[in-house]
Amino acid sequence: MTTSAIVAENFPSPARTTVENKPVKVIHVITDLDVGGAERMLVSYLTAERDAAPNSFVISLLSGGYFAKWLRESGLIVHEMNMGRAIGNLLSLFRIALMIRREKPDAIQSWMYHADLVSTLALLLSGRKRQTRLYWGVRCSDMDTSKYRITLRFAIWACSWLSWIPDGIIANSFAGMNVHKNLGYNPKNFFVIPNGVDADRFAPNAELRAEVRRELEIPDDAFAIAMVARRDPMKDHETFVSAIDIVPGAIGVLPGKGTEELPDQSNIRRLGVREDIERIYAGCDVVCLCSAFGEGFPNVLVEGMAAGLAPIATDVGDCARIVGDVGEIVAPRNVDAFAEALRNLIGLGREKLVEKGMAARRRIQVEYGLEHAVDTFDNVYKMQSVEGKVAHSSRPILAVSSAVVSRLATFAALIAAARFIQDPNEYGVFAVLTALVGVVNAVVSGGGDMWLNSFTGSLSRTTGQAPRISQAYLIICGSLAFLMAAGIGLIFLISANSAVSTSLGELAPGLAVSLSKFPLATMLAVVGASFAGLFEALLAILRAGNRVTAFFTFRDLTTPVIVLALIVLLKPVSAIEMMAVYCGVWLAVFAIAFFYVRGALSVLPKLVSISARRWLSLLRHTAGLIYGNFGSRLSIHIDVLILANMVSIAFVGEYRAAAQFAIGFMVVQHFVFLSLPWQMRRTSQSGEKGPGFAWVILQQRTLLLVASAAFVLLWIFAEELLGLLGERFVAVADIFRIFLIIRFTDILWGPNHEMLISNGYTVRDAHANFIALLIWGAVFSLCQVGGIDAVVAAVNATALAAFAGQATRYRMLLIAGLVPVMGHRMGPALPIALTGGVLILSYLII
Structure with missing residues (x-):
């Protein structure tokens, strides 16, 4: 196989080239210019004689080196950053960013890990990411990092996280490409350019x-x-x-x-x-x-x-x-x-x-x-665009950062709502209605972005259009929204009957209060949740049409911040006013997203003719996803909906606040792992550890480390955190601590939910949700029969339901031939022990 054939297998064809008479400007960033293979290849490339060579200069992160003098004698500019100390490293990073802004290069080529990391950060700081293409250089394969400084391990880990950013990753070997794909580097960005040698210089004599x-x-x-x-x-x-x-x-x-x-x-x-x-x-x-x-x-x-x-x-x-x-x-x-x-x-x-x-x-x-x-490198730098660029890449940093912003905005909105709604009963009703919103949203969205996953193929990724079936998806979601609104209207109509109202007050006093005293707030909650579900459906279309940035911007960045801003500006003091804010925001973002999807981007294809048999198939598909989505949301909110009928509505609000803070603390795990689909799919192969295992377990261990530190801090400062909501919320600090243990225990099981979803076992994951719901109901009922306090019963039921759901997923992974990734050596024994600890603590401290 010739070199050209080797490169052709991996190297993307140029879409357009720059104007022929305009020289391409390239900055080469390398760790040092001492004697080594990467350094020698860089020198050979820059000093090779040819027509129309790119206008290049070199940035060396360290000073000196054997080849620095050689390059200068060849007429090339070499900037030495003298990096090595913390303050000097930071200043050098800004110096490189300023050089990029001043020189306005067409491309940046980095050579080796530290240069890859520094050049990426500098390019982002320079603000020229859209104008300057970035290419990393992978020059090794399976490094034994234990024999080198810890900074090398950090650089490799950081580069694997950032590997969606460069426009291409140029490996000089197939072994290096395969090793780095297994380390978690974005597999779509790779191509191979083997090193070349000057056969006239190296010849027998x-x-x-x-x-x-x-x-x-x-x-x-x-x-x-x-x-x-x-x-x-x-x-x-x-x-x-x-x-x-x-x-x-x-x-x-x-x-x-x-x-x-x-x-x-x-x-x-x-x-x-x-x-x-x-x-x-x-x-x-x-x-x-x-x-x-x-x-x-x-x-x-x-x-x-x-x-x-x-x-x-x-x-x-x-x-x-x-x-x-x-x-x-x-x-x-x-x-x-x-x-x-x-x-x-x-x-x-x-x-x-x-x-x-x-x-x-x-x-x-x-x-x-x-x-x-040399010709291949030159062709790379002369490209204006590369097939398979960032538009088709996953964005783990965008997913995680948007999740963090979303959680912070949600927490801030919760704090603001608690501060403005001084009446404990009003706040309790607001808490119950937000739980109702979550359940209704799960139904109307029809499964969210998972609905279109089965229909999204290579054509969708190439054209930037969602699947042709998307119009049918919107029709189904719209019909579900209408049914939910009609259903709540029917419930109001039936509850107006005095006999029904009396019976309802005896069986479900919480629901009776919502219907009789807060009818408008309840209606606004259902209507707002319906718009939220339709909004989620539009976001699913954006994601299926490769508008990933717009997806995260709408869902996790814009909407929560708007809700927070309106609460702070309008200062709602009742449940109905708060629900009006939420309903207004969801209606507005739905309208904006609809026109954005329909007109601005032409993401949505034309409506296609669908047979009755096809409609039935789509409805079954929707029902299956609602089954999973509904079970997931209900398993989160069931304790609030049940307790609303058994304890004071004021206490329900305080309980809900403690539970929400604990859930939000742990939710980032979901975004971390669902933003890494190719690693999750390659974690296991035929019951053995697959090429993505090392990367996923590294993320799980990092998450456990961060979560452990956060757990300790939140346990210590629980009263102070809940005190931000108001003095009355400090009383549920012990409940908050127990919920922290429950959610931390979920993380100890590993990303079982995300692994099942990424590997196509969506229905099995849905079964786990309903098993958890059944366990919750059984445990709560047994506790009530045994005369146990309702709050203790709800906490115990939540702990055992979470355990049942995670244990079921763990078992499903093993049955499917997938290897669980827990990130610690104690296996299921540790989360089992912590679940037992929750049961004991609930009796001792609540």
Whole structure:
């Protein structure tokens, strides 16, 4: 396979090129310019002779380096940031951002992890993300990060989170691409450009061979074995030296920074940093790469082969692909195997070994020429757009940040409502109506964005239009909204009968109060919830039509902030006034979203003809999703709806506030994992850990760490937090603490709900919701029969229902052949123990 074929498999075709006469401006950001493979490739690319080369300059995060002087002597500008200390790093970040604003580059190419991270942050700070394309450079594969500083691990973790931002991620090896996809990098952004070598510079030369061998005192009958590498745990000089020691007639030649510090022995030539690597190759017979891990596309192996040396390499990175059938591939860290490969080549004899070397040179000339690599990089930088750019990428940071903003705005609205509605009974009614809103919304939305998931394919992603069935989805949701409004109207009509009203007051006093004393507030709640459900349906269409930014902006950023602003401005003092605010906001955002979807973006396709049989199929699909969505919402609100008929309505408001704060504290887990669909789908394969497992478990452990810290702080400051609502809410601080344990226990089970949804087991997840509801009802009823206080019964029922739902999902994952990701070593035992603790605490402190 030629290089061009390799690149064509992964490299997107340019959509448009810049004006031919306008030179493309590119900034290259690299960690340092010391001796290394990435640095050497950058220098080779920038100094290669060709027509219409991009206008380039280099930013080195660290100062100095062997190649910095080389680039300057070639006429290139090099800016050295001298990063290393915290304050200096921050100042350098802003310096780079200012350079980007001043220079206005067409593209930024970063090389290696730290440069990837810094260039991304600097580009975002510069405000030129839309005008400047960003390309990351992946130059290694499976790094053993335990042998390096913790900053490297942080850089890799941060880059995996930010990998949706760059317009492309250029790997120099297929091994590197696959490893980084498994680490959680966005798989849609990758393509491969193998390194290239100047075969004219690295070429056999009989005169240089004799000169170098005299200089290094290598006998004519000895075989010179070159390994060009800096001293680094990855390069594994120890295996190389040990193998040379047991192969008679072999002399190791070791150029590279730090090699001069190796023990002095007669069969080793320790050369340190050399500027004449092509001379060293000319004096040798075999080129070796003994790396233990982490290699991507090793330049030194390709350079040695271009110089006519027979290759031996360990099976790391793309070494086997590079060597092909012209050399030897051995397992890493295996002295005997490496020595045996040396004996095999030396045993061929001098003449056959030279033939082997020339075959290696021909392979490099055909497949890994520098000209092709340079042309490919140039073509990348000349693009104005790249197929599969950010429009089709997931946005985990946008999802999580919008969730945080939404939660903060919701908390603030809750605090403002509690402050303005001074009457405890009015606030209690408001709390019950908000629970009713959640349940009605679950029905009207018809399943939300999950409804269209089954109909969203590659055509939708390419055209930017939602599926053709979207009009039918809106018709179904509109019909559901009408049925809900008609249903509440019918209930009002029936409850007007005195006999029905008396019976209702005895069976469900909370509902009777809402219908008799707060009819308008109840009607506004249902109408507002219906508009909210229709609004959610429109958002589902936006998401299906690849308008992800608009989706999160409407749902999590704009709407909660508008609600908060109106509450603060209008200062509603009753349940009806508060419901009027909510209803008005949902009506307004629904109207805005409708015209946005219908006209501004043409996301919504034309209505298609649908047969009666098809309508029945769609209705069954809707019913299945409502089953899951309704069960999920009802499992959250059932305690409030039941307690409203058993305890004072004023206490229900306080109870609801404590529960809402605890639920909001833990809800970010949902957004973290549903924003990572490809990792969730690749976490397991046939019951074994899949390529996405490492990334998902890292996020789960990070979430557990943050949640644990938040849990401790909220437990300590529970009274102060609830005191923001008003003095009367401090009385439910113990209930709030117990709810914190319940929700924290949910996190300990891992992202079971999100994993089931991402892997297509939506119905099974819905079953778990209804099992939780059944358990809640059974436990609450048993507690009531046993004479247990209603509030204690509700808390115990909530704890056991949450346990039943999560345990059911855990079991479903195992049945489906998926591997649960809990993030701790205690398995189900820890959440089971905490659930038992909740039952005990509820008796002791409530």
